[in-house]
Amino acid sequence: MNGDPRLYQILKDLNISYEFYGHPPAPTIEEARKYWKDIEATHCKNLFLRNHKGNRHYLVIIEHSRYLLIRDLEKRLKQGKLTFASDQRMNKYLGLMPGSVSPFGLINDTSKHVHLFLDENLKKSMKISFHPCVNTASIVILYKDFEHFLKWTGNTYEYLKLYD
Numbered sequence: 001m002n003g004d005p006r007l008y009q010i011l012k013d014l015n016i017s018y019e020f021y022g023h024p025p026a027p028t029i030e031e032a033r034k035y036w037k038d039i040e041a042t043h044c045k046n047l048f049l050r051n052h053k054g055n056r057h058y059l060v061i062i063e064h065s066r067y068l069l070i071r072d073l074e075k076r077l078k079q080g081k082l083t084f085a086s087d088q089r090m091n092k093y094l095g096l097m098p099g100s101v102s103p104f105g106l107i108n109d110t111s112k113h114v115h116l117f118l119d120e121n122l123k124k125s126m127k128i129s130f131h132p133c134v135n136t137a138s139i140v141i142l143y144k145d146f147e148h149f150l151k152w153t154g155n156t157y158e159y160l161k162l163y164d
Contacts, residue, residue, distance in 0.1 A: 027099025
C-alpha cells in the first residue's frame with residue numbers, strides 16, 4: 001500500500017479501520033477530484049500555514065470544495081498575519097512533501113508544535129478522507145475515528161466556523 005507504513009501501524013494499534021484507494025499522484029484538489037468521484041466520504045483541503053514570526057504553525061482543514069481567502073482566515077483564526085509555510089517547514093514539522101498535506105503527517109510532529117483549526121461543519125461527516133502522507137493514495141475512516149486519531153497525536157486543535 002502507498003503511504004507511510006508507520007501510519008498504518010498506528011491506525012492498527014488504535015483499532016481504526018480504513019478503506020484504501022490507490023491512485024496516480026494527486027497533488028492538487030482539482031487532480032484529486034478525478035479519483036474521489038466514487039469514494040463516499042468528506043474530502044478535505046488541508047492548508048499548512050505559519051504566523052508572521054514563523055514561530056507558530058497551523059494546519060487548517062476544510063471541506064475540499066470550499067474556498068478561503070487568507071485575509072478572511074486571518075480574521076477568523078485571530079493569529080495575526082498568515083502565510084503558507086515553506087516546503088522545509090512542512091517537512092520539518094509534518095514529514096510531508098507539498099501536495100501530500102494531511103493530518104496524518106502529525107505522526108511526525110514529535111514536539112506537538114502544529115495546532116489544528118478544523119471547520120465545524122466537518123463534524124457532520126460520517127466518513128472523512130485524507131492522503132496517507134503521500135498523494136498517490138487516499139484513505140477513508142469514520143469521523144469518530146479521525147477524532148480518536150487527533151486525540152492520540154497530542155496536538156492541540158479546535159473547531160471554528162471557517163466559512164459562512
